[in-house]
Amino acid sequence: MTEIKGAPTLDDVAKAAGVSTATVSRCLNSSGRVVAATRDRVMRAVSELGYTPNFGARVMAAKRTYTIGAIIPTMENAIFARGLQAFQEELHTKGYTLLVASSAYRPEIEEEQIRALVSRGADGLLLIGHDRAASIYDYLERQNVPALVSWSYQSDARVPSVGFSNSDAMQELAEEVIRAGHRNVAMISGICEGNDRAKMRVQGLKKALKQYDINPDDVPIIETPYEIDGGAAAFASLMELTPRPTTVLCGNDVLAVGALRKAHDLGLDIPGDVSITGFDDIELAQIVNPPLTTVHVPHREMGCKAACELVNLVEKTSDGKSIKLQTFVSKRNSLARNQN
Amino acid sequence: MTEIKGAPTLDDVAKAAGVSTATVSRCLNSSGRVVAATRDRVMRAVSELGYTPNFGARVMAAKRTYTIGAIIPTMENAIFARGLQAFQEELHTKGYTLLVASSAYRPEIEEEQIRALVSRGADGLLLIGHDRAASIYDYLERQNVPALVSWSYQSDARVPSVGFSNSDAMQELAEEVIRAGHRNVAMISGICEGNDRAKMRVQGLKKALKQYDINPDDVPIIETPYEIDGGAAAFASLMELTPRPTTVLCGNDVLAVGALRKAHDLGLDIPGDVSITGFDDIELAQIVNPPLTTVHVPHREMGCKAACELVNLVEKTSDGKSIKLQTFVSKRNSLARNQN
Numbered sequence: 001m002t003e004i005k006g007a008p009t010l011d012d013v014a015k016a017a018g019v020s021t022a023t024v025s026r027c028l029n030s031s032g033r034v035v036a037a038t039r040d041r042v043m044r045a046v047s048e049l050g051y052t053p054n055f056g057a058r059v060m061a062a063k064r065t066y067t068i069g070a071i072i073p074t075m076e077n078a079i080f081a082r083g084l085q086a087f088q089e090e091l092h093t094k095g096y097t098l099l100v101a102s103s104a105y106r107p108e109i110e111e112e113q114i115r116a117l118v119s120r121g122a123d124g125l126l127l128i129g130h131d132r133a134a135s136i137y138d139y140l141e142r143q144n145v146p147a148l149v150s151w152s153y154q155s156d157a158r159v160p161s162v163g164f165s166n167s168d169a170m171q172e173l174a175e176e177v178i179r180a181g182h183r184n185v186a187m188i189s190g191i192c193e194g195n196d197r198a199k200m201r202v203q204g205l206k207k208a209l210k211q212y213d214i215n216p217d218d219v220p221i222i223e224t225p226y227e228i229d230g231g232a233a234a235f236a237s238l239m240e241l242t243p244r245p246t247t248v249l250c251g252n253d254v255l256a257v258g259a260l261r262k263a264h265d266l267g268l269d270i271p272g273d274v275s276i277t278g279f280d281d282i283e284l285a286q287i288v289n290p291p292l293t294t295v296h297v298p299h300r301e302m303g304c305k306a307a308c309e310l311v312n313l314v315e316k317t318s319d320g321k322s323i324k325l326q327t328f329v330s331k332r333n334s335l336a337r338n339q340n
Numbered sequence: 341m342t343e344i345k346g347a348p349t350l351d352d353v354a355k356a357a358g359v360s361t362a363t364v365s366r367c368l369n370s371s372g373r374v375v376a377a378t379r380d381r382v383m384r385a386v387s388e389l390g391y392t393p394n395f396g397a398r399v400m401a402a403k404r405t406y407t408i409g410a411i412i413p414t415m416e417n418a419i420f421a422r423g424l425q426a427f428q429e430e431l432h433t434k435g436y437t438l439l440v441a442s443s444a445y446r447p448e449i450e451e452e453q454i455r456a457l458v459s460r461g462a463d464g465l466l467l468i469g470h471d472r473a474a475s476i477y478d479y480l481e482r483q484n485v486p487a488l489v490s491w492s493y494q495s496d497a498r499v500p501s502v503g504f505s506n507s508d509a510m511q512e513l514a515e516e517v518i519r520a521g522h523r524n525v526a527m528i529s530g531i532c533e534g535n536d537r538a539k540m541r542v543q544g545l546k547k548a549l550k551q552y553d554i555n556p557d558d559v560p561i562i563e564t565p566y567e568i569d570g571g572a573a574a575f576a577s578l579m580e581l582t583p584r585p586t587t588v589l590c591g592n593d594v595l596a597v598g599a600l601r602k603a604h605d606l607g608l609d610i611p612g613d614v615s616i617t618g619f620d621d622i623e624l625a626q627i628v629n630p631p632l633t634t635v636h637v638p639h640r641e642m643g644c645k646a647a648c649e650l651v652n653l654v655e656k657t658s659d660g661k662s663i664k665l666q667t668f669v670s671k672r673n674s675l676a677r678n679q680n
Contacts, residue, residue: 065460075415076425076623080415081418092449097441099409115368117439
């Protein structure tokens with residue numbers, strides 16, 4: 001091997017491995033697009049030369065990094081886990097690596113994370129829901145980093161989405177509840193500010209109420225963070241109302257699990273005394289007793305299709321198609337006919 | 341504003357905002373270290389100029405990116421969620437942004453993700469457990485990217501760790517089980533290959549068995565992925581053994597939840613007919629019925645201390661101190677005295 005002065009460059013690695021600089025870049029960013037033997041040769045050259053790809057030359061040489069960023073509101077309770085796993089698996093087959101940031105539902109942290117992912121060279125971003133400052137979409141446009149929204153579907157938004165109608169989904173469930181004889185219902189919602197999914201779920205309930213001539217103003221709605229303890233506390237408050245609601249619709253399964261736990265603490269039989277419903281159909285919904293009647297969201301299909309569309313945007317083989325997925329009510333045992 | 345030819349540079353932004361290029365870099369990477377008014381001025385300049393920080397000049401100018409990478413084996417079932425949340429919160433107060441990758445317990449994917457995070461300029465990496473090829477540690481050393489291991493403690497390893505002894509923790513729980521009169525026990529373990537935490541938990545059980553003169557070779561151990569369905573299937577197999585185990589120790593809470601579900605399906609009373617124990621004390625452990633006797637892992641403390649130590653490594657204020665945290669047995673209702 002010839003002696004090299006100073007820090008090795010991308011060219012040095014390419015020469016040592018007998019490949020083009022583009023191939024070296026591909027090797028450093030994703031293994032999927034280079035045959036194994038070539039990749040091994042390049043990686044050996046990288047090792048022997050002690051090449052440091054994160055400063056300068058490489059970034060200039062390879063305009064694409066084969067890295068996709070996703071920013072989700074939370075990693076707790078696995079709300080986004082199954083969809084994200086499918087998203088990652090599909091990206092992997094296409095040669096992209098996924099980096100995830102979690103914003104704790106805080107818009108200022110999400111903005112920091114978007115800037116960090118763009119600064120770190122992400123080719124494209126997956127974002128959850130449409131609700132964010134217009135300046136962020138301006139920034140992404142200027143940076144030329146395509147974004148795709150998921151977990152929400154909105155055909156007229158600034159960026160395309162692969163998701164479902166949170167409003168329609170909750171309306172369908174609420175109508176099911178009302179048809180089971182419950183007119184005295186209540187809702188435990190997530191925090192609506194900055195969260196279009198939460199807002200739309202409340203809107204869906206209100207549409208169902210109007211459909212059946214129930215005044216939405218008569219229906220108590222408590223907003224609380226998507227946490228088990230929040231669901232439990234809200235359920236306790238609702239149980240003190242007169243008349244007591246016969247069904248509590250929860251904004252997601254995590255809140256419903258909290259409601260269920262509190263019901264057990266209060267000695268209430270679910271669904272004998274009160275019915276409880278969830279939303280999302282995460283694994284938790286089937287573990288609790290009784291298992292939750294909830295809205296089934298097609299997590300894996302959503303993650304998979306979102307990956308395809310985002311890669312299409314990055315590779316400019318599509319200018320962004322929005323896809324609306326179907327949800328359905330998954331009937332288990334936490335909702336019963338109203339016997340009162 | 342003066343007209344600028346070609347793509348704007350870091351210098352252009354600094355001049356337009358009236359700050360140093362270092363300040364611009366800090367603004368683009370983390371907001372915590374710059375006063376709000378300065379940051380606003382810089383961001384306005386970035387917006388007006390349409391500065392694209394991901395190509396070239398910026399990466400050369402700022403040696404530190406204030407980005408930390410973490411690679412966890414899975415985002416499902418929230419095994420790592422609480423610890424990671426604390427890790428991120430602590431990093432945030434120190435002005436660092438966290439990017440997470442999840443390897444699906446596959447070493448080849450973890451290696452890709454390590455390379456991707458280093459290529460994207462991560463200042464330091466959090467890794468789970470010590471088990472990985474020496475070549476990866478060589479690579480990180482050459483790249484000058486410090487790494488810290490968590491969820492495992494090993495004082496003589498190549499990189500420092502902030503974790504706990506998985507062996508001691510399981511030994512303590514197993515001794516508790518044996519002292520409750522159970523000598524005919526079985527274990528459902530995670531896959532040990534490439535997972536030092538899983539290996540050490542099995543080792544801890546074996547130490548406890550020897551302590552009480554039980555031959556470890558007589559104790560059935562089934563390895564299965566950390567999934568609810570895996571725990572359920574393994575539990576079903578164990579229940580067909582003669583004599584039937586009176587306690588099934590599970591490698592984590594997720595497996596224990598699967599075992600519990602299968603027990604219900606089989607009409608077995610827990611803990612009346614069989615006792616089941618978990619490991620980790622994630623939220624799931626308290627939701628199920630009966631709540632799980634499990635090993636309590638100090639998730640938040642671990643995440644918080646890992647963040648401090650990793651930032652110390654990155655900022656070279658420490659050359660890496662390993663910290664051993666304490667676990668304890670959290671006694672709930674899934675373990676009872678053996679009545680046989």
